[in-house]
Amino acid sequence: MSEQDTVHQAPQVPADVPGQIRALKRELRDRIGDVEGVFRRLEDRIRVQVEEIEAIRARGEEVWPVISFRDIESGQVSEAQLAALKRRGCAVVRGHFPRETALGWDRQLVDYVESNDFDAKYRGPGDDFFGTLSASRPEIYPIYWSRPQMEARQDPRMAAVQSFLNRRWTFESEGRSWFDPDQDSMYPDRIRRRPPGADSSGLGPHTDSGALERWLLPAYQRVFRLVFDGEPEKYDPWDAAYRTEVDEYEGGSTMCSAFRTFQGWTALSDMNNDQGVLQTVPIPEAMAYILLRPLLDDVPEDELCGVSPRRVLPISEQWHPLLMRALSSIPDVQAGDSVWWHCDVIHAVAPVQDQQGWGNVMYIPAAPQCEKNTRYAAVVAEDFKAGRSPRDFPEEHYETDWDNRFPENDLNPIGRRALGLGV
Ligand SMILES: [Fe+2]
Numbered sequence: 001m002s003e004q005d006t007v008h009q010a011p012q013v014p015a016d017v018p019g020q021i022r023a024l025k026r027e028l029r030d031r032i033g034d035v036e037g038v039f040r041r042l043e044d045r046i047r048v049q050v051e052e053i054e055a056i057r058a059r060g061e062e063v064w065p066v067i068s069f070r071d072i073e074s075g076q077v078s079e080a081q082l083a084a085l086k087r088r089g090c091a092v093v094r095g096h097f098p099r100e101t102a103l104g105w106d107r108q109l110v111d112y113v114e115s116n117d118f119d120a121k122y123r124g125p126g127d128d129f130f131g132t133l134s135a136s137r138p139e140i141y142p143i144y145w146s147r148p149q150m151e152a153r154q155d156p157r158m159a160a161v162q163s164f165l166n167r168r169w170t171f172e173s174e175g176r177s178w179f180d181p182d183q184d185s186m187y188p189d190r191i192r193r194r195p196p197g198a199d200s201s202g203l204g205p206h207t208d209s210g211a212l213e214r215w216l217l218p219a220y221q222r223v224f225r226l227v228f229d230g231e232p233e234k235y236d237p238w239d240a241a242y243r244t245e246v247d248e249y250e251g252g253s254t255m256c257s258a259f260r261t262f263q264g265w266t267a268l269s270d271m272n273n274d275q276g277v278l279q280t281v282p283i284p285e286a287m288a289y290i291l292l293r294p295l296l297d298d299v300p301e302d303e304l305c306g307v308s309p310r311r312v313l314p315i316s317e318q319w320h321p322l323l324m325r326a327l328s329s330i331p332d333v334q335a336g337d338s339v340w341w342h343c344d345v346i347h348a349v350a351p352v353q354d355q356q357g358w359g360n361v362m363y364i365p366a367a368p369q370c371e372k373n374t375r376y377a378a379v380v381a382e383d384f385k386a387g388r389s390p391r392d393f394p395e396e397h398y399e400t401d402w403d404n405r406f407p408e409n410d411l412n413p414i415g416r417r418a419l420g421l422g423v
Pocket residue numbers: 206207208347
């Protein structure tokens with residue numbers, strides 16, 4: 001535990017969750033008034049977007065905006081592309097890294113785990129975070145400190161894309177500056193390697209970064225204040241106000257202590273879009289729908305449409321059939337492309353039988369510097385030096401005695417700043 005941890009405590013899951021939910025529903029219904037009317041108007045607005053997305057798919061066009069790294073680097077991204085990114089809340093960055101660089105990283109990752117005899121040491125999944133979803137987990141390696149991962153995290157090309165994405169947000173509002181868009185904190189995550197021939201049942205649609213928290217925590221109630229006031233049409237998913245003051249409940253085996261403007265991954269293999277790839281419901285405002293849906297009369301009084309503590313927030317045909325219609329796969333990607341989605345955007349991994357080609361990615365999000373992210377980065381810096389699994393992840397610690405993990409001496413100024421180590 002670092003010094004910061006002892007003064008900063010994550011909130012606890014309430015002892016009586018059903019009671020809290022009943023009380024919350026009473027309070028919100030009083031506050032909103034005509035819940036049914038507010039919800040139906042919101043549903044009409046969302047339906048316009050769902051139908052737009054269905055029409056795009058019917059024409060055989062890509063739903064996901066595709067932005068070239070070259071345009072980001074040179075500041076040439078068009079107004080139309082910027083608008084598409086904000087409307088959809090997700091994008092592919094084409095050529096984020098040269099394909100050969102990414103394929104080289106993929107080979108180095110294999111060398112890294114093989115040279116350390118990982119297969120013989122692997123003890124099985126260390127968390128049950130996705131336990132309530134209908135589908136199983138994809139093949140996740142709990143590896144954090146390889147050279148390829150660290151090189152990608154501290155690469156100037158990564159910093160350029162993170163800054164570009166952070167700047168889609170309104171980071172100054174309510175008289176405050178919520179984060180520094182041009183400097184990220186390091187948020188080390190795992191890798192996925194799914195081999196040719198794999199059968200995978202995928203991962204059901206969900207959102208991360210808090211589930212029950214989104215209704216019950218004061219900071220999230222401030223983030224979603226306009227939704228809970230009954231004015232979801234005024235809610236702006238890109239306003240960062242209070243987002244960096246949210247803390248998830250303590251005790252989940254996988255939670256996120258950082259504020260991420262976008263979740264993301266970098267492709268380490270070419271992937272065709274019918275091979276069990278990522279899908280999103282590319283409608284950032286859908287979070288307002290998710291938040292208000294449990295207030296309708298057909299949901300049991302002490303439930304929030306399947307939400308349970310310390311789990312991801314599930315999206316289902318039962319409660320969100322309109323949203324499910326918009327579920328849209330990424331385009332085909334090549335090694336070196338990266339894929340990004342707004343932290344509220346619903347995402348899933350499609351099932352696949354006898355997968356063609358590899359499905360390999362490194363998870364690297366955009367987590368701009370703010371007090372919350374700097375605090376977690378200080379913990380991460382110690383985990384990095386010791387080769388431990390970062391605190392947000394299951395305590396597996398495979399890499400502590402792997403002597404070919406990325407050394408502190410090879411951090412560049414971007415990496416040092418991202419870990420709060422000074423330059
Ligand atoms: Fe997720």
